[in-house]
Amino acid sequence: MTLERLDALSVARRAAAEIIPGSVVAVSGDWSIAVADLVREDKGVWFLRAGGTLSDLPINAADAGAILRGGNVDLSIVQAAQVDSRGSFAGYHATDYPGPQGHAGLIDLAGARRVVTVLPHNGADRAPNILDTLTLPPDGFRCVDTIITDVAVFRVADTGLTLTEVAPGWSAEDIRAITGTEVTVAPGLREMDFTVPPGKPPSKVYADGPSAIADLPDGATVFIDGFGGPGGMAHHLLVSLRDRGSRNLTIVSNTAGIARVVSFGTPPGRTAIDHSVLVENGQVAKAIASFPVSPSVSRPSEFELAYRRGEVDLELVPQGTLAERLRAGGAGIEAFYTPTGAGTLIAEGKESRVIDGREYILEHGLRADFALIRAHRADTRGNLVYRGTSRNFNAVMAPGARVTVVEVDQIVQPGELDPEAVVTPGIFVQRIVRRPDGFTGYE
Amino acid sequence: MSADKERLDRAIIAMRVARELPAGSCVNLGIGIPTLVSMFVDDESVVFYHSESGVLNCGPLAEEGEEDIDLINAGGQFLQSVPGMAYFSSVDAFAMIRGGHVDVTVLGAHQVSANGDLANWMLPERGVGNIGGAMDLAAGADKVIVAMEHNDRSGNSKVVQECDFPLTGRGCVSLVVTDVAVMEPTPDGMVLREAAPGWTPAEVQEVTDARLIIPDNVAEYEV
Amino acid sequence: MASSKLYDSAAAAVADIHDSATVLLGGVSGTNAPTALVSALADRQVRGLTCVCDSTYYGAEVLHRLVAAGCVSRIISPAPFGSGQGDMVHELWRSGDLAIEVVPWGTLAERMRSAGAGIGGVFLPVGIGTRFAEGKEIREVNGVECVFEPPLRGDFALIRANRADSVGNLVYEGAQRGWNSAVVSAARIAIAEVDHVVEPGDIDPEQVITPGIFVNRIARASSAPIG
Numbered sequence: 001m002t003l004e005r006l007d008a009l010s011v012a013r014r015a016a017a018e019i020i021p022g023s024v025v026a027v028s029g030d031w032s033i034a035v036a037d038l039v040r041e042d043k044g045v046w047f048l049r050a051g052g053t054l055s056d057l058p059i060n061a062a063d064a065g066a067i068l069r070g071g072n073v074d075l076s077i078v079q080a081a082q083v084d085s086r087g088s089f090a091g092y093h094a095t096d097y098p099g100p101q102g103h104a105g106l107i108d109l110a111g112a113r114r115v116v117t118v119l120p121h122n123g124a125d126r127a128p129n130i131l132d133t134l135t136l137p138p139d140g141f142r143c144v145d146t147i148i149t150d151v152a153v154f155r156v157a158d159t160g161l162t163l164t165e166v167a168p169g170w171s172a173e174d175i176r177a178i179t180g181t182e183v184t185v186a187p188g189l190r191e192m193d194f195t196v197p198p199g200k201p202p203s204k205v206y207a208d209g210p211s212a213i214a215d216l217p218d219g220a221t222v223f224i225d226g227f228g229g230p231g232g233m234a235h236h237l238l239v240s241l242r243d244r245g246s247r248n249l250t251i252v253s254n255t256a257g258i259a260r261v262v263s264f265g266t267p268p269g270r271t272a273i274d275h276s277v278l279v280e281n282g283q284v285a286k287a288i289a290s291f292p293v294s295p296s297v298s299r300p301s302e303f304e305l306a307y308r309r310g311e312v313d314l315e316l317v318p319q320g321t322l323a324e325r326l327r328a329g330g331a332g333i334e335a336f337y338t339p340t341g342a343g344t345l346i347a348e349g350k351e352s353r354v355i356d357g358r359e360y361i362l363e364h365g366l367r368a369d370f371a372l373i374r375a376h377r378a379d380t381r382g383n384l385v386y387r388g389t390s391r392n393f394n395a396v397m398a399p400g401a402r403v404t405v406v407e408v409d410q411i412v413q414p415g416e417l418d419p420e421a422v423v424t425p426g427i428f429v430q431r432i433v434r435r436p437d438g439f440t441g442y443e
Numbered sequence: 444m445s446a447d448k449e450r451l452d453r454a455i456i457a458m459r460v461a462r463e464l465p466a467g468s469c470v471n472l473g474i475g476i477p478t479l480v481s482m483f484v485d486d487e488s489v490v491f492y493h494s495e496s497g498v499l500n501c502g503p504l505a506e507e508g509e510e511d512i513d514l515i516n517a518g519g520q521f522l523q524s525v526p527g528m529a530y531f532s533s534v535d536a537f538a539m540i541r542g543g544h545v546d547v548t549v550l551g552a553h554q555v556s557a558n559g560d561l562a563n564w565m566l567p568e569r570g571v572g573n574i575g576g577a578m579d580l581a582a583g584a585d586k587v588i589v590a591m592e593h594n595d596r597s598g599n600s601k602v603v604q605e606c607d608f609p610l611t612g613r614g615c616v617s618l619v620v621t622d623v624a625v626m627e628p629t630p631d632g633m634v635l636r637e638a639a640p641g642w643t644p645a646e647v648q649e650v651t652d653a654r655l656i657i658p659d660n661v662a663e664y665e666v
Numbered sequence: 667m668a669s670s671k672l673y674d675s676a677a678a679a680v681a682d683i684h685d686s687a688t689v690l691l692g693g694v695s696g697t698n699a700p701t702a703l704v705s706a707l708a709d710r711q712v713r714g715l716t717c718v719c720d721s722t723y724y725g726a727e728v729l730h731r732l733v734a735a736g737c738v739s740r741i742i743s744p745a746p747f748g749s750g751q752g753d754m755v756h757e758l759w760r761s762g763d764l765a766i767e768v769v770p771w772g773t774l775a776e777r778m779r780s781a782g783a784g785i786g787g788v789f790l791p792v793g794i795g796t797r798f799a800e801g802k803e804i805r806e807v808n809g810v811e812c813v814f815e816p817p818l819r820g821d822f823a824l825i826r827a828n829r830a831d832s833v834g835n836l837v838y839e840g841a842q843r844g845w846n847s848a849v850v851s852a853a854r855i856a857i858a859e860v861d862h863v864v865e866p867g868d869i870d871p872e873q874v875i876t877p878g879i880f881v882n883r884i885a886r887a888s889s890a891p892i893g
Contacts, residue, residue, distance in 0.1 A: 229519045290574050297566075316572075319533070320583070324534060339541065339582040340541060340579045341578050345610070346574075388497075389494070390512070391531065392497045395532040396534045
């Protein structure tokens with residue numbers, strides 16, 4: 001008797017079960033693209049496509065690459081031609097194109113946090129597609145953690161493949177017989193299931209600032225936006241962080257708090273809320289900033305006073321380098337060369353390199369545990385729009401933090417923001433807080 | 444004593460700089476005298492202003508009572524909303540600067556050296572300073588013009604043979620416009636191009652630390 | 667406000683693209699591409715172009731128009747070949763008349779971003795263990811194995827957008843944004859083909875995707891089919 005193999009739709013259904021509500025998924029190849037159609041909209045999943053869309057949002061191709069490299073894609077589902085026992089794979093198109101390099105469409109997808117391959121277990125000639133060693137050039141190197149075929153499911157570890165599920169009617173021995181590498185059978189071997197589980201993503205909307213940062217720990221690195229003045233600064237979150245009292249913080253920000261000593265239209269008798277509320281509360285150990293002190297020597301900021309007392313460290317960074325380091329951290333760029341600061345104090349201790357006759361210095365990406373940012377409006381998916389020049393570092397900081405918390409004037413339902421106008425896609429925003437009614441940037 | 448001679452005021456410096464902005468160019472103005480330059484650019488020139496606060500094609504300063512905290516320039520001053528603006532993030536703002544898309548930047552300075560080194564971010568006696576966007580502008584703009592007073596309050600020349608303040612960029616300045624002269628840093632040294640009305644080249648040299656190269660045809664400062 | 671950026675025709679906008687130029691092409695797989703500009707360029711019979719593009723397959727008649735006209739000597743793309751027999755790019759490559767460089771798309775987009783942003787190159791954790799890391803500088807940075815990727819600069823970028831105002835601010839429509847907005851900043855001269863030209867102020871400054879600083883020339887799209 002010949003055992004039945006699954007059709008492409010059943011494989012896609014099984015792959016769809018790997019998708020967690022609210023997660024970000026990249027797909028390539030007909031078998032995997034079919035997966036997107038099987039996931040209910042209320043599951044809140046984001047599908048990234050290389051051409052430049054993130055679900056309903058149009059995005060720039062460089063941003064799409066950045067999203068993949070930057071650790072913001074939870075799962076890639078790729079259709080493969082071959083997979084080996086260590087999790088390297090060759091893409092479904094590996095034999096379709098000539099030349100030593102062929103086609104590079106899947107290379108970026110291999111950078112997702114998890115890679116799942118879908119493929120026919122055997123080729124047209126019954127030759128196994130799961131092997132000790134690939135015979136085709138790899139598109140991903142030791143990155144696959146789960147293999148779903150038309151007869152079985154395997155988990156991949158450094159020690160090799162473990163068979164965890166089989167198609168209806170198939171036994172472990174049947175699978176072994178058609179697989180080109182050694183297979184360990186999981187103790188709880190099951191039959192494959194083709195129901196796509198429903199589910200909804202957890203809400204991103206928090207009641208207030210304190211609840212949104214309740215787990216911000218001592219010793220955290222925190223991105224704090226604010227170009228300098230009151231626009232674009234998350235005042236309610238700053239005050240919430242002061243009240244929470246987390247200590248020994250490294251803050252990364254354009255200034256280290258100058259709004260209090262430079263009047264950007266502060267009403268008479270009031271004090272502007274800025275980073276000073278954290279500094280004077282003894283919470284800041286270090287600032288990474290481009291404009292850390294008051295422009296006026298005679299009106300020193302809280303940070304400058306603490307710096308002179310030796311209570312805080314300072315890493316001074318040119319403003320464009322700060323922006324670029326923030327982008328790099330969120331875009332999976334470990335390091336980059338910039339001409340800014342070459343031949344100055346900023347270059348000391350850094351590698352320099354002459355490229356096309358010009359001197360550059362090496363700078364590294366910055367990542368954070370938390371980002372506290374400010375936007376004008378959010379939808380409940382976390383998509384953001386800003387107002388005017390208050391966009392500045394907010395949009396740059398959002399992708400590079402483990403937890404990005406945004407303070408907005410207004411929270412709206414999905415669909416109420418024009419997808420063409422969304423500046424920060426919701427995949428970069430974990431928590432949303434509405435600025436309390438009547439709250440201002442002044443105390 | 445030439446040190447006591449009458450000098451040009453800040454507005455005249457800004458007017459002189461305005462003549463250096465080609466029609467249709469994209470310009471970034473720093474804080475201080477540079478900010479004044481836009482007042483003297485005629486409308487026919489269609490100069491486009493870039494601010495690293497995240498706005499392009501921005502307009503003049505806002506009228507009192509019309510200030511919007513979400514529309515500022517890099518110095519934190521409030522701007523008017525004008526047709527044709529574009530907003531963008533800080534990373535795009537500096538991509539424009541480093542990527543060579545900003546044609547001219549006008550900056551203030553503490554010191555400029557004979558070969559065009561720029562020092563404008565830290566006074567050594569303070570021990571700490573703000574870099575802001577200055578290093579990126581120095582490295583990225585096609586043309587860097589310095590607009591400043593020729594001497595500091597104590598009379599020290601800010602046009603020096605070599606900078607002893609911490610540098611912002613090396614060899615980046617292409618023109619220096621002061622209240623006394625217009626000068627061009629070159630690999631061979633600082634060339635005096637124009638002297639303020641009533642000033643002889645020798646008098647300019649007297650208030651200048653850098654050894655000036657004085658060609659035969661030093662013009663009168665024209666505005 | 668007068669604009670010197672607006673050109674009378676696609677032909678006028680591409681009139682100075684010279685032999686051996688590097689031309690960055692917007693659009694994905696031939697859709698959302700600057701068809702009028704590319705047609706005008708093909709008509710000019712320039713030679714030896716290096717074309718950088720997303721892909722040449724799925725009926726990418728835009729690039730094929732240039733290749734068929736004999737304008738192209740090199741293609742840099744993540745997916746340069748059409749699949750199957752009779753693909754023109756494939757045939758020319760086999761006969762040695764066309765050089766091909768394959769670059770992963772995220773890396774290609776980032777290399778162009780570096781060029782546009784004045785970055786001297788980036789260390790990316792992409793392609794390690796594959797043919798795309800061979801021959802490149804490999805370095806461990808922050809404990810991550812990375813390849814060095816240099817900037818990729820164009821002499822010209824030809825892109826398609828939905829609307830421009832006369833100072834060059836652009837907005838796109840849907841997936842049109844993808845490669846068009848990625849290549850526009852990386853060329854010395856960026857030329858945008860648009861469906862509508864509007865006055866400054868007609869585009870909300872919050873919605874501008876490509877600020878006019880990156881755009882040198884604007885031409886209206888033609889509705890005529892390509893070929």
